[in-house]
Amino acid sequence: MRPGFLVKRFVQVFAIAFVTLTLVYILRGRHAVDAAREAALWSLISAAIFAGSAIYYRKTNKDCKLCVEDGSEPLRDDRASH
Numbered sequence: 001m002r003p004g005f006l007v008k009r010f011v012q013v014f015a016i017a018f019v020t021l022t023l024v025y026i027l028r029g030r031h032a033v034d035a036a037r038e039a040a041l042w043s044l045i046s047a048a049i050f051a052g053s054a055i056y057y058r059k060t061n062k063d064c065k066l067c068v069e070d071g072s073e074p075l076r077d078d079r080a081s082h
Helices: 005-025 030-058
Strands: none
Touching: 005 030
């Protein structure tokens, strides 16, 4: 897994979580600035957990469908070896 790919996925997870959480907080009646601040915090936490788990799966050579780089095959396929 290349570092650029990991950064791309980190940004994608952060952006999706940020938009979703901001909208939810605003719909629940929070002010936009407070909603954005709290959504940014939780989005950062979510993206960091995703990146950490992707690195862990890569280091332990476990399959991770979300960690597959564009156009490449999964790390391994146990079904093909049986």
